[in-house]
Amino acid sequence: MSQHEITLTVNGSHERVTIPSNMTLLTMLREVLVLTGTKNGCAAGECGACTVLLNGEPVNSCMMLAVEADGANIVTVEGLARDGTLDKIQQKFVELTGVQCGFCTPGMLISARALLDRNPHPSEAEIQDALRGNLCRCTGYTRIVQAVQEAI
Ligand code: FES
Numbered sequence: 614m615s616q617h618e619i620t621l622t623v624n625g626s627h628e629r630v631t632i633p634s635n636m637t638l639l640t641m642l643r644e645v646l647v648l649t650g651t652k653n654g655c656a657a658g659e660c661g662a663c664t665v666l667l668n669g670e671p672v673n674s675c676m677m678l679a680v681e682a683d684g685a686n687i688v689t690v691e692g693l694a695r696d697g698t699l700d701k702i703q704q705k706f707v708e709l710t711g712v713q714c715g716f717c718t719p720g721m722l723i724s725a726r727a728l729l730d731r732n733p734h735p736s737e738a739e740i741q742d743a744l745r746g747n748l749c750r751c752t753g754y755t756r757i758v759q760a761v762q763e764a765i
């Protein structure tokens with residue numbers, strides 16, 4: 614397998630990595646950069662557990678090759694907290710118990726952050742729509758949507 618060197622910014626840090634051409638962005642984040650907050654749920658673009666921001670837009674990192682992220686700005690769930698302070702969305706997920714097993718949570722948080730960045734005052738329907746690609750097997754979504762509403 615041919616190797617490629619790419620450079621990208623991840624959570625504000627400039628990274629230079631050498632990776633095989635068939636490695637997904639998800640695998641690179643988890644296994645090369647050891648940012649294990651991003652989860653591997655289905656590896657097939659169905660569950661949203663692997664969602665990260667790519668140049669500000671939420672993407673399923675399991676469906677992208679890492680080489681496609683050459684030059685990109687990536688934000689993972691590890692990048693949401695600043696100086697030890699949780700993002701408001703993270704705080705509200707904790708306060709309103711929008712987390713049970715937590716497997717979907719990083720992807721939910723990233724999709725919610727992307728929504729609030731482009732639309733600071735979304736309606737409930739807009740929140741539901743933004744989280745449509747993120748599947749949760751535990752919470753039933755009500756508290757997740759409430760947490761996003763309270764983070765507005
Ligand atoms: S792990 Fe990527 S969509 Fe499920």
Ligand code: FES
Nearest residue numbers: 713714749750751
């Ligand atoms: S909290 Fe368990 S999958 Fe969502």
